[in-house]
Amino acid sequence: MRARGRATIGLVAGGLVAAPVLIGIAYAGLAAVGLAGVGRAGAGGGRVFRVLGDPESWEAVWWSVRTAAAATAIAAVAAVGVGLAFRGQARGHRAAHLLSVLPLPIPHLVAAAAGVLLLSQSGVLARLAYAVGLINGPAQMPLVVGDPAGVGFVLTLAWKEFPFLALVTFSLLATRGPAMEEAARTLGATPRQTFRRVTMPMLSRGLLPAIIVVFIVIAGSYEAGALLSGSHPQPLPVLTYERYLDVDLSRRGDAYALTLLGLVIGVTAVALHEWARAWSDDGG
Amino acid sequence: MTASPGGSAPALELQRLDVPFGDAPGLRGLSLAVAHGEHVVIVGPSGSGKTSLLRAIAGLTSGCAGSVWVDGRSVTAEPPERRRVVYLHQTPVLFPHLSVFENVAFPLRVRGMSRGAANARVDEALAAVRLGDLAGRRPRTLSGGQAHRVALARAVVADPAVLLLDEPLTGLDPELRRDVRAGILEMAARARAAVVVVSHDLEEAGLLADRVAVLSDGGIGQIGTPRDVFARPATAAIARFLGIANWFRGQIRDEKVTCVFGEFCSPADDAAVGPVAIACGTDALRIDRASAVSGIVQSRHFGVDRATVTVRIGSTELSVRVDPRCVPEAGESVGVVADFARLLVYPAGPEGSDSPA
Amino acid sequence: MGVSRANAASRAVLLAALTVSAGTPFVVLGVTSAAGSWFFPAVWPASWTGDAWALLAGSLGSATWASTAIATSTAALSCLVGWPTGRAIAALSGWRRHLAAALAFLPVAAPAIAVGIGAQYFFLRVGLAGTWAGVVLAHAIPASGLASLYFLSVFLTVDLRMEDEARSLGAGPWLVLARVTVPALRRQVAEAAALGFLVSWSQVPLTLLVGGGTVRTLPIQVFSYLHAGEERYAAAGALLLVVPPMLVLGAAVFATGRTEVVTA
Numbered sequence: 001m002r003a004r005g006r007a008t009i010g011l012v013a014g015g016l017v018a019a020p021v022l023i024g025i026a027y028a029g030l031a032a033v034g035l036a037g038v039g040r041a042g043a044g045g046g047r048v049f050r051v052l053g054d055p056e057s058w059e060a061v062w063w064s065v066r067t068a069a070a071a072t073a074i075a076a077v078a079a080v081g082v083g084l085a086f087r088g089q090a091r092g093h094r095a096a097h098l099l100s101v102l103p104l105p106i107p108h109l110v111a112a113a114a115g116v117l118l119l120s121q122s123g124v125l126a127r128l129a130y131a132v133g134l135i136n137g138p139a140q141m142p143l144v145v146g147d148p149a150g151v152g153f154v155l156t157l158a159w160k161e162f163p164f165l166a167l168v169t170f171s172l173l174a175t176r177g178p179a180m181e182e183a184a185r186t187l188g189a190t191p192r193q194t195f196r197r198v199t200m201p202m203l204s205r206g207l208l209p210a211i212i213v214v215f216i217v218i219a220g221s222y223e224a225g226a227l228l229s230g231s232h233p234q235p236l237p238v239l240t241y242e243r244y245l246d247v248d249l250s251r252r253g254d255a256y257a258l259t260l261l262g263l264v265i266g267v268t269a270v271a272l273h274e275w276a277r278a279w280s281d282d283g284g
Numbered sequence: 285m286t287a288s289p290g291g292s293a294p295a296l297e298l299q300r301l302d303v304p305f306g307d308a309p310g311l312r313g314l315s316l317a318v319a320h321g322e323h324v325v326i327v328g329p330s331g332s333g334k335t336s337l338l339r340a341i342a343g344l345t346s347g348c349a350g351s352v353w354v355d356g357r358s359v360t361a362e363p364p365e366r367r368r369v370v371y372l373h374q375t376p377v378l379f380p381h382l383s384v385f386e387n388v389a390f391p392l393r394v395r396g397m398s399r400g401a402a403n404a405r406v407d408e409a410l411a412a413v414r415l416g417d418l419a420g421r422r423p424r425t426l427s428g429g430q431a432h433r434v435a436l437a438r439a440v441v442a443d444p445a446v447l448l449l450d451e452p453l454t455g456l457d458p459e460l461r462r463d464v465r466a467g468i469l470e471m472a473a474r475a476r477a478a479v480v481v482v483s484h485d486l487e488e489a490g491l492l493a494d495r496v497a498v499l500s501d502g503g504i505g506q507i508g509t510p511r512d513v514f515a516r517p518a519t520a521a522i523a524r525f526l527g528i529a530n531w532f533r534g535q536i537r538d539e540k541v542t543c544v545f546g547e548f549c550s551p552a553d554d555a556a557v558g559p560v561a562i563a564c565g566t567d568a569l570r571i572d573r574a575s576a577v578s579g580i581v582q583s584r585h586f587g588v589d590r591a592t593v594t595v596r597i598g599s600t601e602l603s604v605r606v607d608p609r610c611v612p613e614a615g616e617s618v619g620v621v622a623d624f625a626r627l628l629v630y631p632a633g634p635e636g637s638d639s640p641a
Numbered sequence: 642m643g644v645s646r647a648n649a650a651s652r653a654v655l656l657a658a659l660t661v662s663a664g665t666p667f668v669v670l671g672v673t674s675a676a677g678s679w680f681f682p683a684v685w686p687a688s689w690t691g692d693a694w695a696l697l698a699g700s701l702g703s704a705t706w707a708s709t710a711i712a713t714s715t716a717a718l719s720c721l722v723g724w725p726t727g728r729a730i731a732a733l734s735g736w737r738r739h740l741a742a743a744l745a746f747l748p749v750a751a752p753a754i755a756v757g758i759g760a761q762y763f764f765l766r767v768g769l770a771g772t773w774a775g776v777v778l779a780h781a782i783p784a785s786g787l788a789s790l791y792f793l794s795v796f797l798t799v800d801l802r803m804e805d806e807a808r809s810l811g812a813g814p815w816l817v818l819a820r821v822t823v824p825a826l827r828r829q830v831a832e833a834a835a836l837g838f839l840v841s842w843s844q845v846p847l848t849l850l851v852g853g854g855t856v857r858t859l860p861i862q863v864f865s866y867l868h869a870g871e872e873r874y875a876a877a878g879a880l881l882l883v884v885p886p887m888l889v890l891g892a893a894v895f896a897t898g899r900t901e902v903v904t905a
Binding site (some may be wrong): 017090091103 | 649659662663665666670681682723725726740741742744748750752755763789839846864868875879
Binding site for chain 2 (some may be wrong): 179180182183184185186187188189190191193197198201202205
């Protein structure tokens, strides 16, 4: 009886914390079909279909997913590399841990500001390139801030999220690694086999939930996208916000449909994350 | 890949092995030979470097001096995977990303055997530990006893000449203890491997050992069958580690020892003169109404298969094994006799150090 | 163990790269914040000025104050929500725990811009839009989710038998909470509060949407300076933004020798 009651309490508590978002989804859903919100145009699926049929929406989704995947991959590879190079009592491991983790709590906005100052065509890197004679003027510097591909965005967010993945990697290697790798070695596995059959599976399973979190965070990042992306295509959060501020009230209503799209991506990622955690606990 | 015991060479031989232990000097100059199929339990108090010793034998620590021989071949310079020594951690370390079957197949797969070729060996090993029907399970879903058995089956599949076990029975409840012990003995017999166990638990040592080695002062203080070592600890320090219950004082002169129970011949044949520390187990003393030595029963203790009473004789309290069916009451006056043949005599240490702390 | 085959030289190169990577943003922001005239292709500013830092007495100062007050309130609120939520979820098992944890994760994972747009209507309706209280409540949406997840992990690992012990020694449930559980977990509470503070401290989109331009936190100020091309002011503000996170990280490293305070 008591156990049943506790089960309900936990779910209700989780539901309450999620309530603002769930209500937001419901509201955005209503607004998207024209039943609520600004630019209310009477019920109908027309707005949703217009947004879903608009290539700009899908370009934004693709831009966000693509850049988030690239930045996450770069950060993960770097984190695993640094983690393996400085695992255990390797020379310099203390300094490496500290330097890796140092930028951990820096806000996205600060990372984006530094990214702009460093990477833009007249930024610090361009000046250094000019000083050593690599380029003859700002225009020769590769465009990475405000570029359609989002190179600057990817680099900046990979830098921003590297510390988190490095932290997880270091702790995985410290807590799960040694005993399992020793067991593998005494059972006859060479260092290379141990790495391929034990270390890497352990790391990839252990890191997957963190990798999904990082992906979600980057894909949902507004301020870094707003400062580092170009005007076309735009990151989904930036496009959503611009639609929301549009002077044309019917366009403004489109923001709700885009919001819904963003939330769908979020919910999917949450489900994936829970699955990855279960999978990782199961064998990571 | 079958074991080929190299003639008369021991399965494992340690020659003047130095094992650093943290910043402490650890073990120094340790030598030991273990035959094929023999089980040696190395006991020592916590912190005496037992785990470090096993890791050194397995090749998992650096900074050791001396040499390690397996099957007549020096493996001192070999990496862990080429020593034919399998080290089992205290709690089983299974690869969580692999199924039970894949865990047991691991040693074969890393030696380049195909999945198909490995099948028969793995099935056989799993059947031997009665886990044939759990082959597809993930390690996380196993009970403690099952995980132990998987680790054992996996170790045996690696075809080791030496199995190293770190306190394999410590902290297990009695039923699981029996289960794991049976698994260890059976698997070791299959592999014809030398088994080296470290433990601080004498019960565990008695259950597994052909020979017991007691670590003392950074080396092996005594080695022998459990019966010999437990009955005749070589030094007072080893006797104390073994938990010998009763300690009292006596005098030695002309190879005769005099104590509260009378006079008897010294078991050692040195001609020392002076005070000695005498030790004995609870079963070396007995209640006897006819005895001239009497004391007052202070308290009574009942165990599962024995009973003891604490008797105060003069200023000494002694623990005496009694028949559980007639245990004297507290406060009763009883006579006590000693079995002189089972009294242990050691040179007296500094004042006050010859009674258990 | 020989698993890492990186030799000493490549480790030295990696260390140098990590140093540059960790240090460069601070150097660039620091120099920019005090650079007077600094035109391409000059590698170093031609003149220096302290006018950006003088804004500490003006816009940056008031924004810092607003951010501090809002982030502190958010931290307290998220702990108050996160503790009982995390504890209740930890009492669950199986799919129920997964579902509840996923629900708590939702406000953290959903894009803030989407959360803000969904919530703004309600904040407008109840008159909280454009107020500090409204901004605190909006920031508490993701912060509470994060705190719930944090306390969930705490209550899944901490041995709570001390509460039974205290109850059997005669303390009532509230007394146990106040005298035993909370004091025993004070480090965890501090970490949860730090997380909540940082979520609010670095928040941009929720403040934009709910604050509606009238609540000018430090990130909003920096964001608008960046948009306006006022790089010097933006850099000074960005450096101010880094101070509390670095203090938190330093405290975490110092207090435990570990770095558990995490913001992705």
